[in-house]
Structure formats: structure tokens, C-alpha cells
Amino acid sequence: MTERSGKKSWVPWRFQCPTVLRQTFVEWAAESIRHSFWARLYDQQQREQGNAHQAAVRALAFKWLRMLLRCWQDRTPYNESVYLNALTRRGSALLQNLPQAS
DSSP states (O other), X not given: OOEXXXXXXXXXXXXXXXXXXXXXXXXXXXXXXXXXXXXXXXXXXXXXXXXXXXXXXXXXXXXXXXXXXXXXXXXOOOOHHHHHHHHHHHTXXXXXXXXXXX
């Protein structure tokens, strides 16, 4: 639900999600930028779109959350090469910016 007042608009936080859990995912996503190739590209893409650092990291945390949920459902360990191959197969815009990011 978006709240508006004058020229400003914002989306309130969901209070039922534990703050510690949310913060843990955000911190982990921020650290993953240093260690994961696609996470670094995703962060750069978000920053080029005009997002602030925290907004980019929150978006990355959401990506990680969806990916880890899928790994848990399929009972498979995370493998970055499998994910990069899937991005290549689908023609992801993330990998189209590859020459600029190198």
C-alpha cells in the first residue's frame, strides 16, 4: 500500500517480518557483492538506474531470498555457475552489460 502526502509517496514497512531477519539478509547481500560475480553486476545495474546504495542492496537481498528459497524447495545446493548459465540461456539484461562491468 502506497501512502502519499503532497509531492512525497512512500511504502510503509511490513511489521510482521522480524527486523533482525530482514537486516541479516540485507547485510549478507551487501557482503555478497564482494564475492559473487552476478551480485556485483546486479548492484552496478541498480546504481546505474539511479538507486541509492541501500535500495540497491535491498533489491539484491530480495533476489537472493527468491533464489535461496528455490534452492531449498528443490533441495539443491546453490551453484553460481548454474545460475550464470541460466542467465545466459534466458538472455538476461544483467549479462548484456558485461563488457562495461569488466
